[in-house]
Amino acid sequence: MSALLLALLLAAGCGSADPCLGWHHSLDGDAGLQLTAAEHGGAWGQTACFQCHQAWTIHPPSCVEDGWMEHIDEAVDYEDNISCTSCHGMNGTTDEDWVDGTSGAS
Numbered sequence: 001m002s003a004l005l006l007a008l009l010l011a012a013g014c015g016s017a018d019p020c021l022g023w024h025h026s027l028d029g030d031a032g033l034q035l036t037a038a039e040h041g042g043a044w045g046q047t048a049c050f051q052c053h054q055a056w057t058i059h060p061p062s063c064v065e066d067g068w069m070e071h072i073d074e075a076v077d078y079e080d081n082i083s084c085t086s087c088h089g090m091n092g093t094t095d096e097d098w099v100d101g102t103s104g105a106s
């Protein structure tokens with residue numbers, strides 16, 4: 001087997017085992033951590049983050065860029081979605097979208 005083919009096979013193997021495969025490097029986006037309409041598709045304008053995102057998959061320490069985990073642990077309240085806006089912005093919503101019942105864990 002050629003060394004090149006072996007290298008390709010190894011690279012493919014590592015890729016499929018990568019726990020951060022599919023991870024969106026928000027910090028690399030146009031607006032940094034802040035969500036933009038282009039990035040967020042049909043979720044733009046929504047407050048119920050946990051209808052689509054799962055609390056235990058959004059900030060896996062091994063995928064988050066160095067130095068951020070500490071801030072995340074301090075700032076995120078997984079029972080209160082409005083805590084997300086301090087880093088990810090308003091997601092196209094206004095303050096009025098967050099009154100009673102829409103900022104819960106749903």
Ligand code: HEC
Nearest residue numbers: 023024025026027049058064065068071072075083084087
């Ligand atoms: C203290 C700042 C901070 C807060 C508050 C915060 N996040 Fe994040 N979030 C980050 C950072 C940093 C990343 C990783 C960005 C990167 O690696 O480029 C991230 C990444 C994500 C991702 C991307 C995951 C992926 O697979 O690509 C999602 C989804 C997300 N956060 C959702 C949330 C939700 C929902 C909340 C509220 C419960 C929240 N975040 C609150 C900082 C924060």
Ligand code: HEC
Nearest residue numbers: 024025026029039042043046047048049051052084088091
């Ligand atoms: C209707 C489902 C849905 C809702 C509700 C939703 N999201 Fe998302 N979100 C997604 C999907 C799907 C992606 C991946 C987008 C892609 O693949 O381009 C995403 C991506 C993200 C990312 C990574 C963006 C990037 O840089 O690529 C962050 C951060 C995020 N969401 C935060 C939030 C926060 C905070 C809320 C609540 C205010 C929220 N989401 C509500 C479906 C949703």
